[in-house]
Amino acid sequence: MEIIFVMIPLGLALMGVAIWAFFWAVGNGQFDDLEGPAYSVLLDDDDQPKQKDERAEQKPRND
Amino acid sequence: MNELGSCFHCGEPIPRGERRSVLINGEEKPVCCAGCEAVATLIHSAGLDGYYRIRTMPAPRPEDGLIAEGPDxxxxxxxxxxxxxxxxxxxxxxxxxxxxxxxxxxxxxxxxxxxxxxxxxxxxxxxxxxxxxxxxxxxxxxxxxxxxxxxxxxxxxxxxxxxxxFKSAAQEERRTALKRLAVAGFGMMQVSTYAVSVWFGAFQGIDPVYRDYLNAISWLVTTPVMLYSGFPFFQGALRDLKARRVGMDVPIALGIVLAYLASVWNALQGLDRVYFDSVTMFIFFLLVGRYIEMAARHKAIHSTEALAQLIPPIARRIDNGEEVRVAAAELAVGDIVAVAPGEAVPADGEVVWGESRFDESMLTGESRPLRRGVGDAVIAGSVNTGDHPIRFRVERTGDDMVLSTIGRLLERAQAQRPRLAHAADRIAGHFVVAVLFIAAAVYAYWWPSDPQLALQAALAVLVVSCPCALGLATPSALVAGTDRLAKEGLLVARSDALETLAKVTHVVFDKTGTLTTGAVTIDRIVPLGSTDPVQALQLATALERHSAHPIAHAFVQQETPYQADRVETRAGGGLEGWIGGRRLRIGTPVFVAELSGTEPVALPEDQASWVVLGDESGPLAMFRLFDDIRPEAEQTLARLRRLGLQVEIASGDRLEPVAAVAKRLGITQYAAAMTPADKLERIKALQRAGAVVAVVGDGINDAPVLAGADVSIAMGSGTALAQTSAAMVLLSDSLRPVAGGVDIARRTARVVRQNLGWALLYNVLALPLAASGWLHPWMAALGMSLSSVVVVVNAMQLARKRSRPHSTEPDDARSLTTGEAF
Structure with a gap:
């Protein structure tokens, strides 16, 4: 059972790492907006037009 | 109503004669104006077409000048x-x-x-x-x-x-709360495993070395949890004690500190009764509750600065004949400031040059733009909707402005509210005092026979009777209900609004812009004599094209082959102009009759506004203008009545149009020509009779009225200020969520009642167990948290419900495609 004299401090060290990582994530704003990013998945690059030369054309046909 | 359909970009009807379009994905999409065209083209050329696929609402129609090239x-x-x-x-x-x-x-x-x-x-x-x-x-x-x-x-x-x-304050609070929560959560997991080991060890025999080691580690982990994560409770308890009252934080802080000190003491003595696990668990679950509460509060923060938003941030001051752009806050009394058409007035003052029309609807509720010439007063926040620039001399700035006064009125009206909150605090205070006494009594009872058990039982009482589930019962249900309402299109801006909405018995509607769309249309053309109605309309349109008056908007959608020139505006009368050598007037009967020298035509006694067209020989035609009722108004009102609510109209408009709207919507109770004070009085009268009143309105003039209501609901299309003062805001330009909101509010209230009942039951059952010493503090902490989980899960069913049992009417096609498809 002496192993717990090693394992528990190791576990505590891991906990320390986890808390540090979480603090970093919070400080980095990862938890600031929990709704918006859900939409960004749906909206990203594949919604871009395939060809760049297909430009919008202005068609004012007012006489 | 328009065969050309609506604008691809902003969704507004395309005016006749407007043939702009944008090429997107090889398809030509019609747009309604140069502004929309420019924005759509920009979006497309930037490769951001995806916006059109994902949006759930049409884009705003860009204001004139917003997208203009050149100096801005x-x-x-x-x-x-x-x-x-x-x-x-x-x-x-x-x-x-x-x-x-x-x-x-x-x-x-x-x-x-x-x-x-x-x-x-x-x-x-x-x-x-x-x-x-x-x-x-x-x-x-x-x-x-x-x-x-x-x-x-x-x-x-x-x-x-x-x-x-100011948002960063809320953000900072949220971040700190998350960190505290994380520390408590990780700590709790660690300490619990050690506690389980020690616990089993107590039964199966454990080497005291290991036990002491585990206890020491638990102590090591618990200390930062208590000091860092538990800090808010100590802070709160200290604040309570300083103010000589007893809040919820007092027994919490006391329980934490006592359990911690007792554990440390027992651990040092080498005893089994160590409560570090209870301490961490207790702190963690309390923090979860606090976090939910905080989230609810942050949602309720609504920008009070929207009032100041009415005032443009910059002003064009005339210094020695030259225009200088300055911050509006820099203006001083006596400055001369220029206001171009389309701009908002940055301060109160008096016009010294020029003449134009000003839209003060957000401040006074007067829906028609008012003519302001030299010597007239203009107020900050009103918008120059006329065609001419003006200059004015600043007379009042900052707190002295009319706008600020309205703001103070609002604050005062709102300050009368928190009585309910005080009552809740007082009850919680009594509860807490009782818990403290019970804990002390339990300790005193057990102490002579078993001092260890006495401490354990007293701690169990403190922990188990933590009004956690009680505290969570209401906010968790409110958050879930609020969330659900937001999905339906009704934003809760003040947390108590949802509770009150459930109890509402009367709904009072404003008319213009609330029950009606606020957009004037031509309802009927009455030709006089042998005039051809189509030709009359074309002539009128040609004239009205030269005007920026709201009535003219009704004509803008019409087509005309005619071209009017030398058009002049007579304030309070109408327009005069020449079309192909013919002198015409459009406006009030008297104004038109002056031209021909005949008797003014008598207007029909009905609900609408009329304008008359005439030439030098006499009047030609009359046009009836109508502010149309919202398409969803009838359905919404019917649903409200099905929910057992009384519906009323209180409007500042003339009696006839109000009566007409009431008749069409089947409303029997209506009042017209009311000032905000009258409306407030009407609401007070209803309240005195025991009614709980919801008011639906849109303007700043409604703001004091909205504040006087038990629940105020502002149209999202309404003015910014109304949004901030209102307890609830309709996110879309539709009345529909009002009825759905009442329904959800009632369900929320039911969940709150269930939750409170459950929490109370739990406390009543657990307290005797704890007092008798049967409950180890960790069991108390677990029981407390389980009761909280039950409460939260029960609340979440409000938010999760996807089906809409009460709304059978099809939604906007646009929201269907995006909202549900993913």
């Missing part, structure tokens, strides 16, 4: 004094700007702004939050100026405003 208003934001409020310099190069973005009403808008701004050189990071309408931009000030960023947003059709940095 944004440059002024590069000046130091103007930047003070909303810009923060993070270091030598990087700055952070906080902007409020008007009309940003769905996540797609936020996406669009985010993606187009990210492409600009110098933009480091930005967060756009559609819920709060805010954008936080971090950029390198050596590479891009803040004016360029604002211009980029404006080009997309959204108007950016500088915003004060």
């Amino acid at each position: 208003e944004w440059d002024v934001f590069d000046r130091e004094p103007v930047q003070k409020g909303f810009l923060r310099r993070l270091d030598a190069e990087v700055s952070e700007a906080n902007l409020l973005v008007q009309n940003m009403n769905c996540p797609a808008c936020a996406w669009l702004i985010e993606h187009s701004l990210r492409r600009l050189d110098g933009v480091e990071d930005l967060q756009v939050n559609p819920a709060s309408g805010r954008a936080l931009l971090r950029f390198r000030s050596d590479r891009i100026a803040v004016s360029q960023l604002m211009r980029a947003i404006a080009r997309l059709g959204y108007r950016p405003y500088p915003a004060a940095n």
Whole structure:
């Protein structure tokens, strides 16, 4: 059972790492907006037009 | 009503004669105006077409001038004094700007702004939050100026405003709470495993070395949890004690400290009774409750600065005959300021040059723009909707302005509210005192026979009777209900609104812009004599094209082959102009009759406004103008009545139109020509009779009325101020969510009752067990948290429910395609 004299401090060290990582994530704003990013998945690059030369054309046909 | 359909970009009907279109994905999409055309073209050429696929609402129609090329208003934001409020310099190069973005009403808008701004050189990071309408931009000030960023947003059709940095306070609070929660959570997991080991060890025999080791480790982990995560409770308890009252934090802090000290003492003595696990668990679950509460509170924060938003941030001051752009805050009494058409007035003052029309509807409720000439007063926040620039002399600034006065009125009306909150606090205080006494009594009872058991039982009482589930019962249900309401299109801006909405018995509607669309249309043409109605309409249209009066908007959609020239406006009368050598007038009967020298025509006694067209021989035709009832109004009212509510109209408009609307909607109770004071009096009378009144309105003139109501609901299309003062805001330009909201509010109230009942039952059952010493504190902590989980899960069913049992009417096709498809 002496192993717990090693394992528990190791576990505590891991906990320390986890808390540090979480603090970093919070400080980095990862938890600031929990709704918006859900939409960004749906909206990203594949919604871009395939060809760049297909430009919008202005068609004012007012006489 | 219009065969050309609606604008691809903003969804508004395309005026006749407007043939603009934009080529998107090889398809020609019609747009209604140059503004929409420019924005749509910009979006397309930037490769951001995805916006159109994902959006759930049509885009705002860009204001005139917002997207215009050439010199514009944004440059002024590069000046130091103007930047003070909303810009923060993070270091030598990087700055952070906080902007409020008007009309940003769905996540797609936020996406669009985010993606187009990210492409600009110098933009480091930005967060756009559609819920709060805010954008936080971090950029390198050596590479891009803040004016360029604002211009980029404006080009997309959204108007950016500088915003004060108060959001960061809420954000900071949230971040800190998350950190405390994480520390407590991780700590709890660790300490619990050690506790289980010690616990089993107590039965199966454990080497005291290991036991002491585990206890020491638990102590090591618990200490930061208590000091860091538990800090808010100590802070709260201290504040309570200083104020000589007993809040919920007192027994919590006491329980934590006692359990901790007792554990330390027992651990040092080598005893089994160690409660570190209970301490961490207790703190963690309490923090979860606090976090939910905080989230609810943050949702309720609604920008009170929207009032100030009415005032333009910049003004054009005339210094020695030259125009200088200055911050509106820099204006002083006596300054001469120019206001161009389309601009808002930055301060109260008196016109010294020029003449134009001003829309004061947001301040006075007067829906027609008012003519203001030399010597007339203009008020800050009103908008020059006429065609001419004016100059005025500043007479009042800052707190003295009419706008600020309205704001103070609002605050006072709102200050009368928190009586309910006080009552809740007092009851909780009594409860807490009782718990403290019970704990002390339990300790005193057990102490002579078993001092250890006495401590354990007293701790169990303190922990188990923590009014956690009780405390969570209401906020968790309210948060879930609020969330659900927001999905339906009704934003809860004040937390108590949901509770009150459930109890509402009367709903009072404003008319203009609430039950009606607020957009004037031509309802009927009555030709006089042998005039051809089509020709009369064409002549009238030709004349009205030269006017910016709201009545003219009704004509703008019509086509005409005629061209009017030498058109002049007679204030309070109408228009006069020449069409092909024929002198014509359109306006009031008297004004038109003056031209021909005949008797003025008598207008029919009915609900609408009329204008008369005439030439030198006499009147030609009459046009009836109508402000149409919202298409969903009838359905909404029917549903409200099915829910057992009384519906009333209180309007500032003339009796006839109000009566007509009431008749069409089947409302028997209505009152017309009411001032805000009258409306308030009517609401007070209803309240005295025992009614709980909800008011649905849209203008700032309604603001005191809205504040006097038990629940106020403002139209999202209404003015910014009404949104801030109202307890609830309709997110879309539709009345429909009002009825759905009442339904959800009632379900929320039911869940609150269930939750409170459950929490109470739990406490009643657990307290005797704890007092008898049967409950180990960790069991108490677990029981307490389980009861909280039950309460939260019960609340979540409110938010999760996807089916809409009560709304059978089909939704907007647009929201169906995006909302449900994913």
